[in-house]
Amino acid sequence: MALHGLTLSGCDTASSDFASFTASFSPPTPAQAAQWAVDPYDPENERRGTILLANAPFGGTPAYTKMYRIYVEDNPNPLVRSAALEALGRHGEPEDAELVAKQLKDKSVQVRMAAAKALQRLHNPKVTAIMCSRLIDEGEDSGVRIELAVALGQYASDDVFQALAATLDARELGVNLAALDSLQLLTDQDFGIDRPLWLSWYRSTKSPFRQQQQYLYPTYQREKGFWDAIMFWQPLVFEKPGLPAGMEEPSGAAPKQPFGNIGDGKAPEAKGP
Numbered sequence: 001m002a003l004h005g006l007t008l009s010g011c012d013t014a015s016s017d018f019a020s021f022t023a024s025f026s027p028p029t030p031a032q033a034a035q036w037a038v039d040p041y042d043p044e045n046e047r048r049g050t051i052l053l054a055n056a057p058f059g060g061t062p063a064y065t066k067m068y069r070i071y072v073e074d075n076p077n078p079l080v081r082s083a084a085l086e087a088l089g090r091h092g093e094p095e096d097a098e099l100v101a102k103q104l105k106d107k108s109v110q111v112r113m114a115a116a117k118a119l120q121r122l123h124n125p126k127v128t129a130i131m132c133s134r135l136i137d138e139g140e141d142s143g144v145r146i147e148l149a150v151a152l153g154q155y156a157s158d159d160v161f162q163a164l165a166a167t168l169d170a171r172e173l174g175v176n177l178a179a180l181d182s183l184q185l186l187t188d189q190d191f192g193i194d195r196p197l198w199l200s201w202y203r204s205t206k207s208p209f210r211q212q213q214q215y216l217y218p219t220y221q222r223e224k225g226f227w228d229a230i231m232f233w234q235p236l237v238f239e240k241p242g243l244p245a246g247m248e249e250p251s252g253a254a255p256k257q258p259f260g261n262i263g264d265g266k267a268p269e270a271k272g273p
Helices: 002-023 030-037 043-054 062-074 078-091 096-105 109-118 125-135 142-154 158-167 173-187 195-203 226-230
Strands: none
Touching: 030 043, 043 062, 043 078, 062 078, 062 096, 078 096, 078 109, 096 109, 096 125, 109 125, 109 142, 125 142, 125 158, 142 158, 142 173, 158 173, 158 195
């Protein structure tokens, strides 16, 4: 009987320990996330709540998208503005790209980075001028310029081509390669990071964008690790690349994720004019 009681006690303890373990990984409830997002006294709660709402299936409801816009424009905390920009990139309309693009002049590099990434998911030709001006600005953070070069891969226009070509001469290799990847998307050509060759081909071609490839905004993926296997009750699901809001699929274009030649271990295939 004592042994039986000890066994039951051990089972209860194990169950309690497991419950405590799983509870430590349990995400906040939607109600908790919403409360955090509108907490005027704690910017960290606002940031966490906004991120949680942005990644929730219901994060694109009109009430929340209105909140994201207000935070982007008026919130004094740059971390909250960055979170709101990420949310607006996920759930905003093409018209929101103009509000997002204004943040490319923000003093905070984190805000500018979030704006550049959000513009990868929102398609609006009205914002290409400011995007190009920030891309070719050598004083801009290289990370921001990389994200802008990726975002510009969705716009088949002369000003975008010229800005991307100019960026091939940037000092940072990451910026060069991001610009190259977008040039390849727009033209289906590959002249490496040789700016004169790109410009020579462009001047001699009547329809440089006739073979434009389908742009898909990039998403983050990684190999599954130990904790992913342990947390079997919360399967790991990665977001898939997709078309930016407001962008129509080019006829006959093959889908290709931006920055496809970076980190895949394969050299780009050279193509002639």
